[in-house]
Every structure is written in C-alpha cells, then in structure tokens.
Amino acid sequence: xxxxxxxxxxxxxxxxxxxxxxxxxxxxxxxxxxxxxxxxxxxxxxxxxxxxxxxxxxxxxxxxxxxxxxxxxxxxxxxxxxxxxxxxxxxxxxxxxxxxxxxxxxxxxxxxxxxxxxxxxxxxxxxxxxxxxxxxxxxxxxxxxxxxxxxxxx
Amino acid sequence: xxxxxxxxxxxxxxxxxxxxxxxxxxxxxxxxxxxxxxxxxxxxxxxxxxxxxxxxxxxxxxxxxxxxxxxxxxxxxxxxxxxxxxxxxxxxxxxxxxxxxxxxxxxxxxxxxxxxxxxxxxxxxxxxxxxxxxxxxxxxxxxxxxxxxxxxxx
DNA sequence: GAAGTGAGTCGAGTTTTCAAACCGACTCCA
DNA sequence: TGGAGTCGGTTTGAAAACTCGACTCACTTC
Numbered sequence: 001x002x003x004x005x006x007x008x009x010x011x012x013x014x015x016x017x018x019x020x021x022x023x024x025x026x027x028x029x030x031x032x033x034x035x036x037x038x039x040x041x042x043x044x045x046x047x048x049x050x051x052x053x054x055x056x057x058x059x060x061x062x063x064x065x066x067x068x069x070x071x072x073x074x075x076x077x078x079x080x081x082x083x084x085x086x087x088x089x090x091x092x093x094x095x096x097x098x099x100x101x102x103x104x105x106x107x108x109x110x111x112x113x114x115x116x117x118x119x120x121x122x123x124x125x126x127x128x129x130x131x132x133x134x135x136x137x138x139x140x141x142x143x144x145x146x147x148x149x150x151x152x153x154x
Numbered sequence: 155x156x157x158x159x160x161x162x163x164x165x166x167x168x169x170x171x172x173x174x175x176x177x178x179x180x181x182x183x184x185x186x187x188x189x190x191x192x193x194x195x196x197x198x199x200x201x202x203x204x205x206x207x208x209x210x211x212x213x214x215x216x217x218x219x220x221x222x223x224x225x226x227x228x229x230x231x232x233x234x235x236x237x238x239x240x241x242x243x244x245x246x247x248x249x250x251x252x253x254x255x256x257x258x259x260x261x262x263x264x265x266x267x268x269x270x271x272x273x274x275x276x277x278x279x280x281x282x283x284x285x286x287x288x289x290x291x292x293x294x295x296x297x298x299x300x301x302x303x304x305x306x307x308x
Numbered sequence: 309g310a311a312g313t314g315a316g317t318c319g320a321g322t323t324t325t326c327a328a329a330c331c332g333a334c335t336c337c338a
Numbered sequence: 339t340g341g342a343g344t345c346g347g348t349t350t351g352a353a354a355a356c357t358c359g360a361c362t363c364a365c366t367t368c
Contacts (some may be wrong), residue, residue, distance in 0.1 A: 010203025011202070011203075011209075011267075012266040012267075013183075013186070013253075013256075013266065014256035014260065014265050014266075015239045015249055015269070017256040017260040018253070018255050018259075018260055019179060019252070019255075019256075021256075023178070024178065024179060025177050025178060025356095027170070028177065029170060032165075038285065038332070041315050041316070042316095045315095046164070048164055049164025049165075050196060051356075051358070052315085052317090052358095053317075053356090053357085057275065057355095059243060065260075067259075068301065075368085076174055076364080077313090077314070078315080078365095079200030079234065079317070080314090080316095081315065086241040087258075088227075089292065090255055090259060092281075092290065092292060093251040093255070093279065093280075094164070094248065097281065098169050099169045100168075101172050101241075101244055102168035102169055102173075104170075104241075104244065105172075105244060106175055107168050112167065112168075113167055113168070114303035115295045115298070116298055117283045117286065117288075117295060118294040118296075119283060120285075122292075123284075123295055125247065125283075125284075125290070126247075126281065126282050126284040127246075127247040127251065128269045128281075128282045129275070129278070129279075129280070130274035130277030130280040131278070134271075134273065135282075136250065136277075136279070140190065140271055140272040141270070141272075141277055142269065142272075143268075144270055176359090194346085195346050195348075199346095204326095205325070205327065206327095206328085206346085207325085207347085207348075209325080209347095210348080211344080228345095231332090231334040231345070232333080232345090233345065234346070
C-alpha cells in the first residue's frame with residue numbers, strides 16, 4: 001500500500017476566515033451603509049444597488065455572524081433597524097483602507113465621499129504598527145509560522 | 155408627461171470601485187499569495203484552495219486591472235511568474251486590516267500566520283490619520299459630500 | 309377608497325462556480 | 339526510448355448563486 005501523497009490543503013489563514021464572512025460583492029457594501037448610519041432595508045437596497053433578495057440574504061448572514069444586529073423598532077407594522085455590532089464597527093479600518101485603495105488605484109479623479117478628521121484635515125487611512133506606532137512598510141515585516149519567503153518581495 | 159421619479163442610483167463610492175476589482179471570494183487570496191512571495195500558478199492554486207479555472211480567471215482580471223503583472227521567466231517550456239505591481243502592493247493595508255479582523259472576530263484562537271515588525275513586536279495593523287498621525291476613532295470622523303448622517307453612530 | 313411605504317418572499321432564467329478530467333510542452337531518470 | 343512528473347492552463351457538465359420582476363402583507367397617508 002503506497003503512502004498518501006502530501007496533502008494539498010490551502011493555507012490556514014485569518015484573512016480567508018474574514019473573507020468567509022465579508023468576502024463577496026455585496027456584504028461590505030451593506031456594512032458600508034450601516035457605517036454611514038443607514039439602517040433600513042430599503043435604504044440599504046437603494047444605496048448599494050444590490051437586488052432585494054441578495055440584501056435580505058446578506059443581512060441574515062451578517063446577523064448570524066454577529067457583524068450586525070436586527071432590531072424591531074415598530075411592532076405595528078413590523079419595522080426593523082439594522083445596526084453594526086462591535087465586530088461590525090471594527091470593519092471600519094477595512095472599509096477605510098479599501099476606500100483609499102479604490103480612490104488611488106481604480107478611480108482616477110475626486111472621491112465623491114470624503115471623511116473629515118477632527119484634526120482639520122481629510123481623513124486618509126494609513127496603517128501603523130500597534131506596538132511602536134510606526135507607519136507600515138513592507139520591508140519592515142517578517143513572516144513567521146508559515147513556510148514561505150518574507151513578504152513584500154513579490 | 156409626468157416627471158421621472160427620483161433616481162435610485164447606488165451610492166457613488168470608491169469602496170464599490172475597489173470591490174469591483176477585488177471584491178470576490180478569491181481575488182484577495184490570490185493577492186495574499188503574491189504578497190507572501192508565491193508567484194507560480196500551481197502555488198497559488200495550492201495555497202488558496204481555489205479551483206484552477208477560477209485562479210486563471212482571477213489572475214487574468216487582476217492583470218487587466220494592473221494589480222499584478224505576468225512575466226515569462228522561461229521560454230522553453232513557457233513558464234510564468236506573477237508579481238504585484240505598485241497598485242497590488244498598496245493592497246497590503248487592506249490585507250493587514252482584514253487579517254486583524256478575521257483574527258479578532260472570526261477565529262477564536264491563535265493566528266496561524268504572524269508578522270513580526272522590526273520594532274521587535276508582532277505587527278498588528280492599526281489605522282491612523284495620515285495628516286495628524288492619530289489612531290482612528292469613529293467619533294472623530296465626519297462625512298461630507300454625501301447626503302447621510304455622520305458615520306459611526308449606527 | 310386609492311396610493312404609497314417598509315420589509316421582505318417567490319419563481320424563472322441567467323451566470324458563476326466547482327470538481328474533475330484533459331492537454332501540450334517540456335524535464336528528469338534510467 | 340519510454341515512463342513519470344511538472345507547469346500552466348482549458349474543457350466539461352452539474353450545482354450553486356445571482357438577477358430581475360412581480361407579488362405579498364400590514365399598515366399610513368391623501
């Protein structure tokens with residue numbers, strides 16, 4: 001009996017875990033709307049442009065994953081509001097970095113949506129090291145606990 | 155002739171622009187592999203776990219959008235390497251914030267992949283304001299140029 | 309009454325995804 | 339010279355997801 005070939009399992013990775021929850025065309029746009037303080041079904045449908053049944057399915061999935069919460073705010077007729085949970089609010093850095101990337105590398109001109117920071121300037125997201133506070137640079141990272149070369153050299 | 159109803163166009167948004175390019179289940183995992191310095195087709199297939207035809211389609215799309223570049227490194231037999239372009243490397247903040255979120259809110263235990271920063275600590279991504287350097291806080295942002303309440307209140 | 313709103317559901321048709329097999333051009337090894 | 343293996347895909351056919359439009363139900367407003 002021959003030995004089994006080496007297993008070809010995909011990389012065990014929390015990025016993939018995150019994408020299991022929000023890695024599709026519409027989920028992050030739904031979260032974006034809640035981040036923009038929209039909370040009603042029809043507003044989410046209107047502002048994302050997603051089909052109604054897809055919005056319903058995504059809302060259900062995001063509620064199951066505790067990213068958003070569904071609250072009854074009117075009994076008769078039944079009306080629901082969707083709000084971000086703590087986990088959902090923690091997606092803000094993902095949205096902010098995506099927004100910057102989309103602005104710089106996909107859309108040429110001005111960004112139609114802009115955030116102003118209390119410091120007085122437009123808020124543009126920059127990733128820093130939580131420990132030392134320095135801004136991210138690929139050359140300053142080293143990958144550990146995975147069998148691959150150092151990152152940022154590709 | 156009645157006036158047209160108010161247009162129900164989705165929100166014009168660079169987050170949506172970004173998601174047009176990388177907003178599906180596999181694209182960001184492909185970029186992750188290139189970020190981890192994998193550059194060959196079979197390695198990307200193995201490490202992402204995606205079907206081969208999907209990897210081929212995503213690589214093609216990412217090349218078209220100038221996120222990655224395809225280089226012939228052997229003529230006979232023809233062999234190709236995929237590398238991140240500047241735009242692709244700029245996706246690192248998105249991957250790093252997604253990685254943190256997946257670690258904190260999807261997977262309970264230890265992160266199987268870890269980055270060490272040259273400061274001596276593990277690199278954990280934190281979003282800061284590029285202008286003033288302060289760490290992100292939803293309460294310090296104000297949305298402008300879009301008809302919606304302030305963010306972070308949902 | 310009539311029309312509109314909010315929060316969805318339903319059915320049909322289209323598209324995408326998936327898993328597995330297949331392919332051509334090579335290399336390696338004996 | 340022959341066989342096995344690698345690389346970078348493409349093809350195939352079934353399963354799943356998506357999209358569009360219509361529809362429902364329980365109200366509220368005109």
